[in-house]
Amino acid sequence: QVPPCESWGTMEKLAKEKEVVGIYISGHPLDDFKIEMNTFCNASIALFKDLESCVNKELNFGGVVTDVQHRITKQGKGWATFILEDYTDSSEFRIFGEEYLKFRHFLLKNSFVFVKAFVREGWINKETNKKSEPRLQFNNFQLLHDVMDSYAKKISIQLNIKDIKNEKIMALNDLLTMHPGSQILNFVVYDHEESIKLNMPSRKKKVKISQELLEELENQEVYFKLN
Template sequence: QTTMNSLFANDSSFQITHPEIPKVEKWSDLERLNKERDLIGIYLSAHPLDNYACILNYVCTADTVKLNNLQTLNGKEISFGGIITNVREGQTRRGSPYTIFKLEDYVGSIEIALFGEDSVNYGRFARVGLAVYVTAKIQPKRYRPEELEIKINSMSLLSDVKDKLISKITIQIPLFEINETTVTELSALLKNNSGNSLLYFQIIGEDAHMNVQLFSRPMRIDVNKHVIDYLKNNLSIDFKIN
C-alpha cells in the first residue's frame, strides 16, 4: 500500500487532473417536470398545467375521466383541456392523413384520433408539450353510429385563450370579515398577481339579500393557481369566475 501511494511521490511532472463539469443549459420548467415524472412516475415539484388550473377546474365542462365515459356526454357540447404527451401521425390505406394524440390533465389521460380534414385543421396543435383548449361535441360516429366520438369544433393553445376564457373574478367577502388583516392580505395578493381579468368585490351583509358589488377600475388580476389557492384556503372568502 505504501509503495503504491508513493510511486509518483517524487515526480513533480505527474499531476492528477480533476474532470471539468460541463456547462449545460438550464432545463425549462416542462423539461424538469418531465424528468421528474420519468424518474419517479409523478410530477413532484409542480404540474405543467398549473398555469391553467383555473381554466381546467372552473371553465372547462369536461375532463379526461368524463371523456373516457362518452355515454354520459352523448349529444353535448363540451370544452376540455390538457397537455399533449404523445403523438402518432400517418396516412390511411386510401391516402387520407390521420393524427392520434394523447391528452393528459390533472385526473387522467385520453387518446383522441383525427382523420382527414380534422387532421389537417387541428393536427398542428398535436405537438408534445403543448397545452391546449378544445371545444367539441360528443356524437355517434358517421359509419358506426353505435359508437360515440369526440368531434372537435375548435382547438387553441391555452396560453392564447387564457385571458379570454377568464374575463373576470368576483371575490365575495362577508362584511364582518373585513378587517385590517384581510385588507392587507388581499392588497398584497392583488398587487403581486396583476393581469388582465376584471376584478369585482361583492360585500355581503348580515342578511344574505343585502350585498353590494364593487368594480375595481384601476386594478386587473391574473387569475392563477396561487390566487385561487389563497381564496379557497380562506374559509370566510368565496369567489366566482365569469
C-alpha cells in the first residue's frame, strides 16, 4: 500500500510532466496569465532568436523563470543568467551591472515576470570592425500578478446590437455591479451589416478589472477589450 503523501502543487506537477514527457500535459504554467500575456505583451520569447528586426524598439514580454544562476565577477560585481519561457519558446538572458542590482529580486525560479526591455545595436569591435549581436537594456521587471492593476485602465464591453436582450443586459449589469472599482467602463455597440459602431462610456459605473471579472465575462460569452 502506498503511504499517504501531500499532493504536488501546480508548478511542481507541471515541472515533473515536462521532465518526464518533454511537454506540459495538464496545462501550462502561464495559463492563469493568458489575458495579461495576450493584452500587454508585444513580443514573444520566440522573437529573441532574431533580434535584428527589433533594434531600437522596446519589447514587452512575459514568462516563467525556469532557471536562474546568480554569479559574481572577479571584480566582485553581481550578474545573472536566467531562462524565461512562454507559450512559444524559452530563451536564456544575461543581466549585469545596475540592471542586475535593480531587478535581481525578481529572478527566482518559478516566478512569473513581465519585462520591458529596449533592444540596442550590438557593440562594434574596433579591431575587426564587426558588430556583435543586438543587446538588451532591461528597463523594468514586474510580477505578472501585478500587471493587470498597473496597465488595465479601461475595459470596453463589445455588444452586437442583435444580441442585446433584456436577460443578457440584466445579467451583465449584475456582474459589473459585483465588481465595483475605479477603472473606466465603456460599451461598444456595433452592427456589422449596417457598419455602425457606437461608443458609450458609462458615466456612473466604474469597475475593478480583475481575473475573476474577465473570466465571468468569457463565461457569459461577452467580448471585451482592455486599454
